Amino acid sequence: MKRTVPLIITFLGGVVLIIAYFIPYTQAWGEKAAVFFDVLAAIAFVLGGGNLLKNHLKKVSDRVAGWGYSVICLVAFLVTLTVGLGKIGVNPNTQFSNYAWSGVYDQVGSPFWWLYEYGFKPLTATMFAILAFYVASAAFRAFRAKNFEAILLLGTAFIILLGRTYAGVVLTGFIPDDSAFSGLKLENFTVYIMQVFNTAGNRAIMIGIALGVASTSLKVLLGVDRSYLGSGGD
């Protein structure tokens, strides 16, 4: 039962979406299935929150290495959740001033907005910015011209790195725009590489992925691949 019901739901959902794509009369079925998915996606947030609590509480209770980070994660999660769901410090919407909770949860000046503006925003931006330092270090240590393929990769990287900045314009500025060699100007050559070599390679990969997705989807729909149901027995 625990496995059969999800298998039937998966089969019906998949078949409805396939039929809806090919038969215009059944298009509304596909839309209905997509609405079900949107509702489930919203409910999944609750499931995700519960899962986060479970995993981190277990780490704290077992005192595993780094359990202090789990405490920080739990405190941050619970504080944000309480402040956001409770709409603490949020003024009611002027259109519906009789309803205390009618204001938007991240109203400017509210505690949730403060957490977002001075906690979440700088932290995520910092995490992303740090990448530049690691990429530079990795480029210095790992990007080696060991063979022909690596040399091709290096050459392309140099062209793109220069062509995507003003350096490319300066370095090949001596080539007239209207000459037969204007395609060799770094900014134009970069566009050529992206539009021809990159597109050709990516299209090949995308077609391969699409075929793989189609075959995997078929296996899931027909119940051949049941790995998404987890390892629990009936």
Added chain:
Amino acid sequence: MYEFLKNLDRRWVFLLMLLSVAVPILLNARFPEKPTGLARAVFNEIEKLNEGDPVLLAFDFDPASEGELGPMATAFVRHCAEKKLKMYFMSLWPVGPRMVEDALDRVVRPDFPDLKYGEDWVQLGYKSGYEAVIKVIVTDLKQLYTTDRFGASIDSIPLMADIQSVQDFSLVINISAGYAGTKEWVQYASTPYPDIILVAGCTGVQAPLLYPYIPEQLPGLLGAIKGAAEYEMLVLDKYGARDENGELDEPGKYFEGIRRMGPQLIAHVLMILLIITGNIIFFIERNREGSS
């Protein structure tokens, strides 16, 4: 020197990267931008529209990628406001609505105070479900968006009167930092419904993956801060205020993309120098190993 470079502490590399980014920012270094075909294509798609045409702006990014995508969001909103287009904002990312608010705070509220909420622009907010949201709203927007971001009924908003689905928009502009984003908009909107015109701005790592959709499903694409700077230049050239000398006289917020190209230039040159240095060390080491 060889020994020093061979055993170079990576903190020196970090310091160099810090300087290469910080110095151009502190010196406010700006370099001219020459718009490429894709940036022009994005610009022209918006230019083709008439006053009052509805445009859907989907902000599918978060603060982590604001550095790359914030300037193009500013430029898109300004361009639409200058063209007097009706702007509909939505997001498939939970923090997307805050990105919309940031762009509105930068452009609409200070520089276009005459534009009224509900009549000239509307914030539809975030919906969970990723591509499934697109799949529904391409045929029936009001099935998912029953209220705006602030809880007002969608039917009470004058701007929504003529909008039934995404197909009613003259243009869809997507700013994307990943999943769900431009790829999903292509797959579930502009491909099955070719009448939906989609242009996009995306992060640098996404751009190569989106080139295969150009130009049929995606007529124009702004790739990272470079694309934003090129597009900014086009918008400024056409709509920017000029002083008596003919120089652009606009606040810094409209030059953000161009300004951020300064650190990018120096950082890219540093990367090339680091790669070359690393390879010189590699070849010296290999020669020494070979001769011994």
